[in-house]
Structures are given as structure tokens and as C-alpha cells.
Amino acid sequence: MFDVRPGTNPDRSRVRNRKAVLGLINSAGQMGRAAVARSLGLSTQAVSNIIAELEVEGLLIERGAQSAGRGLPAVQYGVNPEGGVALGVEIRPDVLLTSLVDLSGKPRATRRQVLDDLSPSRVTVAVLKLRDWMLKECGFTNERLLGAGIVMPGPFGTTGLSGQASDLPGWQTVDVAGLFSQEIGRPVIVSNDANAAAMAERFSVAQGLTDYAFLYFGAGLGLGLVHRCQLVDGAFGNAGEIGHLPVMADAERKPLEQVVSRVSIQSALAANGPLDIEALDRLCKAKDPALMRWLETACDALGQAVGVIENLFDPQTVILGGAMPASILDHLANNTPLPELSVSNRPDAIHPRLQCGTSGRMTATFGAAALILNRAFTPQSTAMWERPPA
Amino acid sequence: MFDVRPGTNPDRSRVRNRKAVLGLINSAGQMGRAAVARSLGLSTQAVSNIIAELEVEGLLIERGAQSAGRGLPAVQYGVNPEGGVALGVEIRPDVLLTSLVDLSGKPRATRRQVLDDLSPSRVTVAVLKLRDWMLKECGFTNERLLGAGIVMPGPFGTTGLSGQASDLPGWQTVDVAGLFSQEIGRPVIVSNDANAAAMAERFSVAQGLTDYAFLYFGAGLGLGLVHRCQLVDGAFGNAGEIGHLPVMADAERKPLEQVVSRVSIQSALAANGPLDIEALDRLCKAKDPALMRWLETACDALGQAVGVIENLFDPQTVILGGAMPASILDHLANNTPLPELSVSNRPDAIHPRLQCGTSGRMTATFGAAALILNRAFTPQSTAMWERPPA
DNA sequence: CCCGATAACTCAACTAACTTGAATATTAAA
DNA sequence: TTTAATATTCAAGTTAGTTGAGTTATCGGG
Structure with missing residues (x-):
């Protein structure tokens, strides 16, 4: 369920620090290297290397120097909206909604497709097609796809609230995240509509x-x-x-x-x-x-x-x-x-x-994508929530 | 408020990994190096170094080899209860309760002191004295003190629930964590009774x-x-x-x-x-x-x-x-x-x-100490919850 | 009873990522 | 014009984790 490795090694350190830099710059709008370094408790040099890397990859863009008092004006960097996109998928009993949201949290494309057959196999095929259409429409290559968020009606597993009309037939026993991540070849996060929508607010009201x-x-x-x-x-x-x-x-x-x-x-x-x-x-x-x-x-x-x-x-x-x-x-x-x-x-x-x-109707669909954006901007919580082997 | 540095460097990696190892072994009871390594996603060598270090420091103790099927039996390590103690302090309107809890979560000493004057200065003096008494009684040196957890009646700050009888006079505007950590010279965590008591269960029912x-x-x-x-x-x-x-x-x-x-x-x-x-x-x-x-x-x-x-x-x-x-x-x-x-x-x-x-009466006081134990066993969540500088 | 498979563990060399300190550039204030 | 402050880079240094080979101890099959 949680594939987090609590241990930290150089590789994972880098991944974490990259996310920390991206997340910080994202929530601040724009920042200079030195300011980022101070905020994260890292050396300027380390941040400088990371920012250079992120700029080459297109995730950050230079926004010119900004003078603030004495001293050399800091070169500002901001998140490049074109740097990546997240796929949002909302599976409802009656309809399949998808969206493509860029790194700034802005929706770039949306699709609404009524499906007569909501079986996992049919839905995955439809999602792959919709993903390709939307990527093409927005001019993003497949490499820019950061992952997919999937929103499904909860609750998950059999609970005292199960058996309602909102349940999706044929999905109860499926490993949804595994299924989609295999098909899409990218990280997948599954959640319910409210959780996803909450994450979407990190890019607007809850910034x-x-x-x-x-x-x-x-x-x-x-x-x-x-x-x-x-x-x-x-x-x-x-x-x-x-x-x-x-x-x-x-x-x-x-x-x-x-x-x-x-x-x-x-x-x-x-x-x-x-x-x-x-x-x-x-x-x-x-x-x-x-x-x-x-x-x-x-x-x-x-x-x-x-x-x-x-x-x-x-x-x-x-x-x-x-x-x-x-x-x-x-x-x-x-x-x-x-x-x-x-x-x-x-x-x-x-x-x-x-x-x-x-x-609006698409709030949760955008939220699904926001689950992935949030992942790109937030270092994984690394509390030890893995059970020791029996 | 949160002094977490989201960035990771070699030093902080080590601190995190040490906590991860300790926490894992604590919740499993005892484990061998290889098993820990698998669980944390680290190399055996890295874990071996960390365990050796923790053993020298007295936080872990060897518990003999345990054969499990073919192969060299793994040397088991367990948390050494004597390895460290946490101070638990509960400040109530009528009484000051303190406890000393060892690394295994077992209370070693408790004190109950009725105070006529509950001003911050008087309480800190009393706490220092009680700490010394209890440390001496249990045969722990001051170096073995990991930190102190402070439990106070909530809610903190002025809220719609303030002004109740349980409020402590003279504490509203005090930086409690700063005050105590300065006096004690160790990390201090402040929380309310219920939160602290919840943490204490990590060492019993909620293990x-x-x-x-x-x-x-x-x-x-x-x-x-x-x-x-x-x-x-x-x-x-x-x-x-x-x-x-x-x-x-x-x-x-x-x-x-x-x-x-x-x-x-x-x-x-x-x-x-x-x-x-x-x-x-x-x-x-x-x-x-x-x-x-x-x-x-x-x-x-x-x-x-x-x-x-x-x-x-x-x-x-x-x-x-x-x-x-x-x-x-x-x-x-x-x-x-x-x-x-x-x-x-x-x-x-x-x-x-x-x-x-x-x-029992002392549940929250033990819980106060558990806040510190939990810190020793859980790598800090490193989500980026620091506000970027204005 | 012995030998091979298996697993834990250690040693030594290697690597990745961050840090440090000196050097340089640019700006505002004195 | 000088000086202090700040950002940035370069190059060398440090820490911690990784890798791969070698050692040791146990189990299980012949």
C-alpha cells in the first residue's frame, strides 16, 4: 500500500531536495537560489546545482534578476507551467471525466465521455486514448506526463457504508493504482473526490x-x-x-x-x-x-x-x-x-x-491531477509507516 | 513553530536513518541487520554501520543470534531500555506531575507536586529539581535525557473555547517550548493531554x-x-x-x-x-x-x-x-x-x-514523555510546511 | 556424515550529494 | 568614490551510502 522507503540515501536525498526546491518556488511564486537555500537549510551551492538541473529539464524558468536592497540582485526562478502535466481521471458510475493540468495547476484540456461499460479493462483503454488525445491537443510530449490521479467513489473496501448506488461494479477487488500505473507507465495515485478536490485548492485558494x-x-x-x-x-x-x-x-x-x-x-x-x-x-x-x-x-x-x-x-x-x-x-x-x-x-x-x-462539475477531475502535482512539489512524508516483516 | 528543514544533506540523512532503524527495531521488538536493511531500502552495510554506532551509544543491545531457515543466523538487536529516558511534565491548574520514562516506554519514576504558585518561573525551577531527583533515583546520567514533553491544558492561543477554568494563568503569552528547552538544554515538545496520551499508546496497545x-x-x-x-x-x-x-x-x-x-x-x-x-x-x-x-x-x-x-x-x-x-x-x-x-x-x-x-491519573504525564520517545523513533515528516520568507 | 545451497555479515574501494572557503560580480549606502 | 552587503560560481573536501568480493555459519539433501 505504501511503497515509501523510510531510509535515505544520496539518490533519495536528491529526489527529496528537488521536490523541496520545486515546492518552495511554486508556493512563493518566484525565488532566487540564495533565498531557497536559506529556506531549506541547504548550502547555496547545493541549491544552485539543483536549480540548474531543474532548469535544464524545463521545470523551472529564469524570470530575470530582482534587486532587493544592497548586494547583487538575485536571479529569480519560477515554475515553468509547460514543464510538465498531470492526468486527472474521474470514474463515475455514469461517466468518465479526464483532464490535463499543467505544472501551474491550470487545466489545459478536459474530456467527458459517457461509457456504457465501466469495466476496468474498458476504462483503462478509454483513459489511454483520452490521454493521447489531450497530450496531442496541448502539445505535450508523453515524457512530460508526470503521472495520473484517479478519483473513484469511496468508500474503498467493504465497509458499513458500502452497497450504495455510487459504488462501481467490478472495481471492488481491483488494484486500481497497480492497474493504471502499469498501463500508463507513470506513478498513479488513487483517492476519492473530496480528497482530490482538496489538493486542487493548493493551487488556488489554499496556496x-x-x-x-x-x-x-x-x-x-x-x-x-x-x-x-x-x-x-x-x-x-x-x-x-x-x-x-x-x-x-x-x-x-x-x-x-x-x-x-x-x-x-x-x-x-x-x-x-x-x-x-x-x-x-x-x-x-x-x-x-x-x-x-x-x-x-x-x-x-x-x-x-x-x-x-x-x-x-x-x-x-x-x-x-x-x-x-x-x-x-x-x-x-x-x-x-x-x-x-x-x-x-x-x-x-x-x-x-x-x-x-x-x-463546477470538473472540480474533482482537476483534483485528481492535483494529487500528482502535489507529489511533485512535496517531499514524501517519510514517517515510518511500513510494517516490519512478520 | 516548525523548525524542520525540508532539505536533506548527509548529516540529516544520518539522523533520519538512525531514527528509522531505531523505530523499526522498536516496533518489531528485535531484528537483525539484514532485515532492517530490507525494510528500509538501505544497503546492509549502511545499516550495519548505523547499528554499530547505536550499539556503542547504548541505544541498542545485542540479543543473540536467531536462526531462521538456511543461512547464517542473524544477530538480533533490540532497543536498550537503559539507553535513554524522556522527561514527561504535566502542568495542571492544581498540580505539577512529572515522570521519567525509559526507551522501552516504561515509567521509571513519577512525582506529584502541589504548587501554590504556577507562574512559569516557579514551574521551571520545580521541573529542573524534579528532573534531577528522578534521574538520580533511577541511576541515569543527565546525558541520557533525550528531551522533555510538556502537557498543558488546551486550547492554545485565544479561541472560542478560552476562558475556562482549566486555563493556566500567566502562560498564555509564553513561548513554553522555548522556555523549557532553554532551561533543560534538550529538545522540548508541547502538546495537550489527549495528544500526548495518544502517543503513549504507541508503546502499548497501539504498537x-x-x-x-x-x-x-x-x-x-x-x-x-x-x-x-x-x-x-x-x-x-x-x-x-x-x-x-x-x-x-x-x-x-x-x-x-x-x-x-x-x-x-x-x-x-x-x-x-x-x-x-x-x-x-x-x-x-x-x-x-x-x-x-x-x-x-x-x-x-x-x-x-x-x-x-x-x-x-x-x-x-x-x-x-x-x-x-x-x-x-x-x-x-x-x-x-x-x-x-x-x-x-x-x-x-x-x-x-x-x-x-x-x-490512570498519570496517563498524560507518561504521554508527555512519549512525545519525545516518538521523536527518537520516527524520522521527522519532512513535508514542506515552512512558509517561504515574505 | 558430508557437501552444497543459502543467508548474514564484513572489508575495501567507489560514488553521489552536500559543504566549505576563496574568488568574483553587482548593487546600495556611506 | 569608497565600502559594505549580497549573490553566485569554482574547486577542493567531507560524509554517508553503495557495490562487489570474500568469510562464516546454518540447514538440508544425498
Whole structure:
């Protein structure tokens, strides 16, 4: 499951340091060699060598010198968006979504393909084809592909939450990461939609944050937790199943998902027939009374959930995103009553307690790619989580 | 706050590898050089050098050769309990508790000192004195002291939960870690009681586990989260404030702490006057009716809380511990109804969903020391969580 | 009972990656 | 104009891990 080798040798040191340099420059926008060296606790020379290497490989580009006070102006380097791309794959019961995201976190291509047969073999074939199309369309060679992130409906393995409609038939016993990495020939990371979407925020709203929670509107409602720049996904990859959190709504105790989710909007607005994101956006902007009523109970329930997340996890901020119109997310972020009895209710807070992130249908698909980008920018946590041989 | 240098150089490599070797051998009990090398992905030679070094320093001891099939029997090494000690300090509003814990996680000495003046200066003086006494009593030289863990009532900083009785006056603005590490001249880690107690379990019930949650009975009820062998303590060190989690009890919505905590026992058994752990133990063993009633509602509420923890963090297990008699913790662990709608409700589960850990008054004090032991056994997570210079 | 396969371990030479210190270049402040 | 400060590079030096050959001890098969 975890192929991390806790031991460090020269090779692995270099890999780590390269990631550290890239990640630092990425989150700072641009930096000079000396500044990077100070920040990482390495010698200027070491950083200089690494940066030279990364520049030759096209991962960094020079951005001219910048004078800051006395002394020789430092030559600035920034991450080259063209330096690499990550493939994002989202497998849903009804559809296969893919995207290509460049090193700066910007989506370059997206694909949406309805599949009648979602068997692993058919999906891998489709993904390979889509990868080639998108790479060609964006003018990237195959060598520039850093890896693929795969998003699938959780929970993984058989749990007390299994057997739902969102489960993919025929995938339960498959080693998904192994399958795809064999086919694609690149590193593959598998996760659920909320975790992936949370990672995507590292390239937008959560840039520079180390600890945050991401509430994701997908089929239901999911939670992605980021601690010290790394996903907290649980022992079996199923952390963040917040949909079943009991909240009070209409003087009743209900699962959060039943009050705050697209399904719950749909049932609140049943009279309008099936609604897609654009339709919801229009209704929100028109202040549709039924939607406003839904928003009121949703805000109230969301406030309770945010309180639980804050007190259990103590994040810098909680971010809302996913398959919802930005107008509704905005309303939720701005009108949710946040509990006073919370560790996050701090007078000296720098970040808002609740804010909006990326919205839209493709959020998790981009997030899938972000799993790979994050890997390129973050030295592996090397805590010893491998079991000693029996 | 985090003084981690993400960059790796030969020196830091060695430090990491030493910790990896120690940690691996610690969790396995004993191992040979070759097995360690395989597990860490290092060459036998590298491990051999490191083990030789650790043996000279007294951190490892030879445990004889063990033949396993064909081939030269591997010389086994185990962690030498005498190799080092960690100082655990627990500062409470009413009392100062200290302990000395050896490398195997076994407490060697404990002290309980009532202080009328809890100012930082008085406490540091007292701690230094207690450290010297305990070191002398156990026959350890000062060089063998690995560091000190400090446990204080949370939450840290001013939050929406501040201003409670458990707050320590005069400590809010103090850099506690800096203060103590200056005085003691060793690494210092500061945390809250639940987090520390969770770390202590790595040396008993949670040995070999990578992901677990620990419910700690202290002044209230706290939660310690361990993910990939590392504490998840939140952006400001305040994660795990589970006491305010709303649960249903007696058909009402109440904070968990009001139903499951020592204070709540005390008010349920008000007729008996003030009760200490031993008194509670006697009542439990005598099946006192009032206590049994309390246990019933507590179990019910606990089940709800465990459900939330499981679905949000997906741990391998949830452990109960702290300032309660083992009899009560046992009852809770065995009689709590665990929700079926949980990702932890898996037919193929290896670990019990809920179990007992260390109980007693000193749990968190031992845990404080465990913070340091854990540091000695776990290579620092080197994710890049340092902010780039502004 | 002996011999060969197997595995742990060590020695010595080798290599990769980072560090150090001197030299050079460029800028701002005195 | 001089001086201090800073970035950068060059070249030599250091540390730690790797490699491959050789040694030793055990098991198991003939």
C-alpha cells in the first residue's frame, strides 16, 4: 500500500531536495537560489546545482534578476507551467471525466465521455486514448506526463457504508493504482473526490496554507483534510465521510448529506424537475423562494458541521467547493452561522473560517491531477509507516 | 513553530536513518541487520554501520543470534531500555506531575507536586529539581535525557473555547517550548493531554498501528489523532477538541463532555460526594445502580462520538484511556453500541473498533514523555510546511 | 556424515550529494 | 568614490551510502 522507503540515501536525498526546491518556488511564486537555500537549510551551492538541473529539464524558468536592497540582485526562478502535466481521471458510475493540468495547476484540456461499460479493462483503454488525445491537443510530449490521479467513489473496501448506488461494479477487488500505473507507465495515485478536490485548492485558494478542510459537493458531501500540506486520508483511504454526520435540521436529527447536498436541493426543488448547475445558478440569482428556504436550512446545518470539523481538526480555514454553482457556494460561505464555541473562533484569525474554493462539475477531475502535482512539489512524508516483516 | 528543514544533506540523512532503524527495531521488538536493511531500502552495510554506532551509544543491545531457515543466523538487536529516558511534565491548574520514562516506554519514576504558585518561573525551577531527583533515583546520567514533553491544558492561543477554568494563568503569552528547552538544554515538545496520551499508546496497545484515535478522559474529554504514526494536532495545536461535539442523550442534544467525562460521573453520583479513581473503581465493581445508569447513557453517547471519529478519520481503531478506572473503561469499550453506518464497520476488520488503552491519573504525564520517545523513533515528516520568507 | 545451497555479515574501494572557503560580480549606502 | 552587503560560481573536501568480493555459519539433501 505504501511503497515509501523510510531510509535515505544520496539518490533519495536528491529526489527529496528537488521536490523541496520545486515546492518552495511554486508556493512563493518566484525565488532566487540564495533565498531557497536559506529556506531549506541547504548550502547555496547545493541549491544552485539543483536549480540548474531543474532548469535544464524545463521545470523551472529564469524570470530575470530582482534587486532587493544592497548586494547583487538575485536571479529569480519560477515554475515553468509547460514543464510538465498531470492526468486527472474521474470514474463515475455514469461517466468518465479526464483532464490535463499543467505544472501551474491550470487545466489545459478536459474530456467527458459517457461509457456504457465501466469495466476496468474498458476504462483503462478509454483513459489511454483520452490521454493521447489531450497530450496531442496541448502539445505535450508523453515524457512530460508526470503521472495520473484517479478519483473513484469511496468508500474503498467493504465497509458499513458500502452497497450504495455510487459504488462501481467490478472495481471492488481491483488494484486500481497497480492497474493504471502499469498501463500508463507513470506513478498513479488513487483517492476519492473530496480528497482530490482538496489538493486542487493548493493551487488556488489554499496556496500557502498548510492545514485546511475542504467540503466537496459531489454525489453527496465529502470532506478532504489537509494537514501539514498532506492529505489525511485515513488507514484505509476512507477518511472524510462526513455525509452521515448527524445535524439538527427542522428540529430533527438528520444526516448532513440529507440537508446539504445536490440531492437535497433536488428534492427541495422537485417541482422544477431535474436541475443542472446552470439551472441552479439561475435560480439562485433569481432568489427563487424554494431555493432560499433550502439555503437557510443548509446554512444552519453547515454551520454545525463546520463547528465539528474545526474542533476536531483545527484547520486554518474550511473551503467549500465542488459541483455547485459559485453563486450557491458564495451564499453558503457568507451566510452560514459559525459556532462561537470553536477553537477556530479566534480574534486574531488571519484566514476566514469559511470560504469558497473551486466550483463546477470538473472540480474533482482537476483534483485528481492535483494529487500528482502535489507529489511533485512535496517531499514524501517519510514517517515510518511500513510494517516490519512478520 | 516548525523548525524542520525540508532539505536533506548527509548529516540529516544520518539522523533520519538512525531514527528509522531505531523505530523499526522498536516496533518489531528485535531484528537483525539484514532485515532492517530490507525494510528500509538501505544497503546492509549502511545499516550495519548505523547499528554499530547505536550499539556503542547504548541505544541498542545485542540479543543473540536467531536462526531462521538456511543461512547464517542473524544477530538480533533490540532497543536498550537503559539507553535513554524522556522527561514527561504535566502542568495542571492544581498540580505539577512529572515522570521519567525509559526507551522501552516504561515509567521509571513519577512525582506529584502541589504548587501554590504556577507562574512559569516557579514551574521551571520545580521541573529542573524534579528532573534531577528522578534521574538520580533511577541511576541515569543527565546525558541520557533525550528531551522533555510538556502537557498543558488546551486550547492554545485565544479561541472560542478560552476562558475556562482549566486555563493556566500567566502562560498564555509564553513561548513554553522555548522556555523549557532553554532551561533543560534538550529538545522540548508541547502538546495537550489527549495528544500526548495518544502517543503513549504507541508503546502499548497501539504498537504497530499507524492510524488510530485516542479518547482521553482528563478534565473533560479530549481526542488524540495519529495518522501515519504522526500526531494530527491541527494548525494551532488545538485539534481533537471533541468535548463540545453534540450528541443525543436523554432525548436531548448535549455536548459530549456533559455526558461522557469525569465531571459528568461526579454529577450523576453527587450523592456519594467527591470520588477519586479508586472510589469509582469500587463502585463499578459493585455495580452501583447510579453508576450503571450513567454508564448506559455514556455508552450511547460514546457510540455516537466514535461514529463521527470513524467516519471523519477512518482509523484502524479507537482507544479509550485516561484518568478513569480500568473497570469503567472496560465497561465502556465492551458495551458501547457502535454505529453500523460507519466506514470502520468492516467485515474483514483486524482490530477491534473500540478498545482500552492506558488508564490512570498519570496517563498524560507518561504521554508527555512519549512525545519525545516518538521523536527518537520516527524520522521527522519532512513535508514542506515552512512558509517561504515574505 | 558430508557437501552444497543459502543467508548474514564484513572489508575495501567507489560514488553521489552536500559543504566549505576563496574568488568574483553587482548593487546600495556611506 | 569608497565600502559594505549580497549573490553566485569554482574547486577542493567531507560524509554517508553503495557495490562487489570474500568469510562464516546454518540447514538440508544425498
